Amino acid sequence: MEMGKQELIKEEIALPQGLSMDEFHEKSHFWGRLTMSMVIILSLLLPLYLSFVSGYHPGWQPIITAFVAYAAMVGYTWVIEPISYYPTLGVSGTYLSFLTGNISTMCLPAAAAAQNVIGAEPGTKKGEITASLAMGAASLVNIFILSIIIAFGSFLISLIPPSFQTSFQFIVPAIFGGVLAQFAFHKPINGIVALAVGIIINILPIVSFAKGIICIVITVVICIYLEKLKIQKEKF
Amino acid sequence: MEKAMQVATSFPVWVFAIIVIGIVVFQAIIFIKLAVKTSQSVGMTRTEVKSALKVGAINAIGPAMGSMIIAISLITFLAEPITLMRSGVIGSSAIESAAASLAAGAYGTELGASDFNEQAFTTVVWTLCLGGLGWLLVIVFFTKSFGKAQNKVAMKSGRGKVNLMAVISSAAMIGVFANLASGEVMKGFTNSIVVITSAISMYIILFIANKRNLTWVKEWSLGLSILAALSVGYMMTL
Numbered sequence: 330m331e332m333g334k335q336e337l338i339k340e341e342i343a344l345p346q347g348l349s350m351d352e353f354h355e356k357s358h359f360w361g362r363l364t365m366s367m368v369i370i371l372s373l374l375l376p377l378y379l380s381f382v383s384g385y386h387p388g389w390q391p392i393i394t395a396f397v398a399y400a401a402m403v404g405y406t407w408v409i410e411p412i413s414y415y416p417t418l419g420v421s422g423t424y425l426s427f428l429t430g431n432i433s434t435m436c437l438p439a440a441a442a443a444q445n446v447i448g449a450e451p452g453t454k455k456g457e458i459t460a461s462l463a464m465g466a467a468s469l470v471n472i473f474i475l476s477i478i479i480a481f482g483s484f485l486i487s488l489i490p491p492s493f494q495t496s497f498q499f500i501v502p503a504i505f506g507g508v509l510a511q512f513a514f515h516k517p518i519n520g521i522v523a524l525a526v527g528i529i530i531n532i533l534p535i536v537s538f539a540k541g542i543i544c545i546v547i548t549v550v551i552c553i554y555l556e557k558l559k560i561q562k563e564k565f
Numbered sequence: 566m567e568k569a570m571q572v573a574t575s576f577p578v579w580v581f582a583i584i585v586i587g588i589v590v591f592q593a594i595i596f597i598k599l600a601v602k603t604s605q606s607v608g609m610t611r612t613e614v615k616s617a618l619k620v621g622a623i624n625a626i627g628p629a630m631g632s633m634i635i636a637i638s639l640i641t642f643l644a645e646p647i648t649l650m651r652s653g654v655i656g657s658s659a660i661e662s663a664a665a666s667l668a669a670g671a672y673g674t675e676l677g678a679s680d681f682n683e684q685a686f687t688t689v690v691w692t693l694c695l696g697g698l699g700w701l702l703v704i705v706f707f708t709k710s711f712g713k714a715q716n717k718v719a720m721k722s723g724r725g726k727v728n729l730m731a732v733i734s735s736a737a738m739i740g741v742f743a744n745l746a747s748g749e750v751m752k753g754f755t756n757s758i759v760v761i762t763s764a765i766s767m768y769i770i771l772f773i774a775n776k777r778n779l780t781w782v783k784e785w786s787l788g789l790s791i792l793a794a795l796s797v798g799y800m801m802t803l
Contacts, residue, residue, distance in 0.1 A: 360595045364588050375581045383572065396691070398667045399695075420711075424708065427700050447617060466619070468592075470625035499795050500631035502756045504627065504763075531751045540748070552736035
């Protein structure tokens with residue numbers, strides 16, 4: 330056993346071309362920006378093609394009207410989501426999850442679960458690499474399942490009884506409850522504090538887009554304070 | 566409606582959709598490769614790398630199934646290529662379907678209506694594509710600055726002090742989900758019960774898994790919690 334372990338360590342050291350964390354970040358910026366820029370260009374080319382090559386241009390007025398309405402609905406999240414998720418997602422996670430989408434329902438839970446299994450804390454180097462691996466795999470599975478849905482979706486839905494289809498609406502609340510408990514498991518006080526903050530914020534008449542960021546800021550401040558208290562206690 | 570659908574399923578639209586999805590897949594593979602290469606320098610074993618990939622894959626199943634019904638309703642209105650392109654990138658199917666009906670309304674028709682023509686479809690595509698650009702542009706231009714800010718925080722928290730970045734990250738995550746879960750709790754009794762059932766299931770599952778040291782149970786913990794909560798939700802709506 331002991332020999333086997335040593336050999337394994339030797340083998341891992343001998344592996345060529347390992348990247349340092351800084352190199353990882355540098356390459357992540359490069360590939361992240363490249364892939365996202367490509368999607369940006371394609372997102373402009375498709376409607377331009379339909380409007381001016383195929384000749385179905387509806388006029389700018391309905392486009393602008395609809396876009397302004399869309400921006401009013403989710404525009405604030407264009408800035409708030411990247412900022413508030415960044416500390417958890419890290420560099421590579423930000424590029425990954427904002428391209429593939431479903432951040433709060435898929436990417437973050439997948440990253441958190443993987444960090445939990447491995448015992449890596451979010452915000453550490455190991456935590457970030459773990460999150461990237463988990464979110465990369467999640468993204469691939471999501472696209473795979475989406476492709477199946479696109480190909481056979483209507484048929485699949487007809488197999489599921491309608492009474493059971495209605496319970497699909499509970500998938501999202503179930504994800505949120507489960508992930509919260511996953512964190513509360515290791516830091517029960519933080520979880521309880523956060524939930525209390527969340528419920529108070531949701532009861533108070535605060536504009537909906539500000540709720541998320543306010544809850545994050547208050548929770549972070551309280552958790553840092555709790556952590557400092559703990560360290561002071563250990564000192565004395 | 567039929568003409569709009571012909572455009573929506575035309576060859577060029579398929580090509581655009583498949584290239585976009587191809588980029589998403591390519592990016593995921595690139596990042597997995599980079600992370601695997603970096604794994605040793607941060608002290609991860611090969612078993613841990615495999616486990617991280619496995620857990621990520623398992624945890625995508627539930628959420629992907631969750632968007633199934635909305636995705637299928639999008640297919641009936643916008644056909645397959647646009648649904649694939651818009652659900653695979655950034656947008657959740659829920660936001661996209663809301664935005665699609667907004668756009669149809671702006672053109673003066675409705676999704677699925679008989680006067681939903683090629684122009685109405687083009688309006689929808691413009692809206693969905695421009696709408697998704699917001700996030701992409703912010704990420705492309707500002708992620709580097711976020712990184713610099715993070716490094717500053719990491720420098721400040723030197724030896725012996727609190728690892729500030731780790732505390733901020735996990736607290737931010739708890740804050741995100743506390744807010745999301747509270748929002749669901751406020752939606753009503755059934756949703757509250759679903760949130761609570763899932764939370765309790767997760768606690769019990771993790772407790773057992775930790776005590777008996779069962780890694781595979783931890784890997785499936787979220788999936789199992791979702792199933793338990795769904796069953797309770799299902800029984801409550803009967």
